Amino acid sequence: MSTDTDRAALPTALAEIAEDFASVAVRDRLELLLEFSDGLPDLxxxxxxxxxxxxxxxxxxxPLFLVVELDDEDGSADDRRVHLFFQAPAEAPTTRGFAGILHEGLDGLTVPEVLAVPDDAPYRFGLAEAVSPLRLRGMVAMLSRIKRQVRLKSAA
Structure with missing residues (x-):
């Protein structure tokens, strides 16, 4: 028997975002998503x-584009901080909102913290009732690309 406690934990910032989405009615989740869209920093x-x-x-x-940077800190690779940058058109608020969630939830975490984010994290925001499965697949792909870039850049 599987429960929510069996799932890997989200980093604190992502967990707080998930709680914010869970605390509002399904009909209000798109509005909250738009707030993340508006808050996405420029490239x-x-x-x-x-x-x-x-x-x-x-x-x-x-069209969504992203790039990951790692701090050039002295010390172990595990201490390096991840920084995320996204480009998405203003007329794509859902896509920008997904990027905004990932930016707010992951930017500034260490390499191991980002790599430990569970692959199912995009499904934990209660957005499946508010957006199409195809759109959620885009957020899953964003997370996958972020983790792939982190692995490549931390190994370099």
Missing amino acids: PERYAGHPEKLEQVDECQS
């Missing part, structure tokens, strides 16, 4: 206008 200048430096997430229904 830094070093990436703006340089699509070749970003990875497109083809599974998203709207």
